[in-house]
């Protein structure tokens with residue numbers, strides 16, 4: 001049997017994979033490209049899964065990153081419903097879950113991550129859900145008719161967005177966060193306080209500092225969640241949003257450097273020859289994290305790293321140097337985050353959270369390193385410039401929401 005050869009093989013038909021193929025063609029790459037994805041769908045947008053798709057306000061067709069004809073017109077071949085199980089870096093060959101092998105000139109690994117599972121008893125019961133792909137959300141939606149009480153485990157963005165949607169759909173939501181505040185890993189206390197109050201005002205029973213002991217069930221289905229203190233919360237559904245594990249095992253097995261993600265350089269090259277990695281699974285040194293090696297889980301990062309890898313392959317290399325940004329929609333609140341707040345030594349609340357339009361500005365050594373902007377697009381746009389410029393900040397200006405973050409040009 002002859003083995004198919006592709007000049008570029010992209011593993012993972014998600015945000016990063018799609019953008020890599022788009023950027024290759026946009027930059028004049030004419031070689032043969034294929035995208036291998038373990039989901040049956042063409043690349044689609046993941047953020048709506050915990051927002052308007054879960055709410056039933058947006059159909060799946062509207063989630064597609066590009067229609068089928070786009071990929072066909074550009075000669076991007078789709079190998080869907082197939083998982084890459086092994087990489088032979090020396091031979092430039094991958095093996096698929098059905099035993100087939102494909103060879104490549106360059107490989108772009110864009111496999112994202114798999115949801116972290118609870119390690120406790122009952123974690124595998126029916127009715128315990130993650131929110132990572134279309135199938136997860138379709139399954140959840142099908143069960144919602146019989147679920148009146150839903151426990152959400154994890155007070156990160158995905159758990160909070162799901163809680164907001166389910167509340168809107170009339171479910172009683174109990175949200176459990178192990179740390180002493182929600183969003184603790186990504187935002188400062190004023191943002192946590194604000195969102196905790198909002199969720200409670202919308203009827204969510206939000207509890208912080210609580211540990212899950214086990215999921216309990218009846219007839220193989222979840223019937224409640226037991227806490228460490230012995231309390232049992234009755235529920236017909238549990239949603240677990242406690243982060244992801246980067247999907248990099250075949251690359252690590254092939255000898256790539258990494259662990260929590262695969263290590264990449266500023267051009268998204270791994271330590272394996274002609275193998276790039278991008279998006280959620282790529283551990284890179286980020287200027288906006290003070291040069292620390294981090295993974296970012298955002299559409300911006302997946303798209304921009306995809307472009308970086310594509311430019312390298314197309315012969316026009318340009319190192320990755322994008323300002324991180326992210327958004328989250330909960331109720332009628334649009335949060336836009338720019339920069340990375342980890343490592344801040346000061347923060348300023350700009351505006352009054354009671355107006356539901358305000359920003360938190362994070363500083364390190366007198367310079368703005370990040371902003372969380374709630375219903376405050378102007379601050380987001382101007383704050384981005386402040387971060388890029390990296391100049392000493394005017395603290396009075398930052399703290400006075402009645403004047404713009406950046407003075408009008410004279």
Ligand SMILES: Cc1cc2nc3c(=O)[nH]c(=O)nc-3n(C[C@H](O)[C@H](O)[C@H](O)COP(=O)(O)OP(=O)(O)OC[C@H]3O[C@@H](n4cnc5c(N)ncnc54)[C@H](O)[C@@H]3O)c2cc1C
Nearest residue numbers: 012014015016038046047084111112279280297298299302
């Ligand atoms: C519910 C939800 C809400 C989100 N909301 C936001 C938001 O509001 N804003 C934001 O910026 N970001 C958001 N994100 C994060 C954003 O979607 C991700 O950062 C982005 O999808 C990462 O792109 P990626 O290409 O790295 O991975 P993905 O888009 O996850 O694509 C990876 C693909 O590879 C497949 N795959 C994995 N292993 C293999 C294998 N061995 N072989 C073949 N295929 C494989 C996966 O199944 C998947 O289809 C959200 C994510 C989720 C899950």
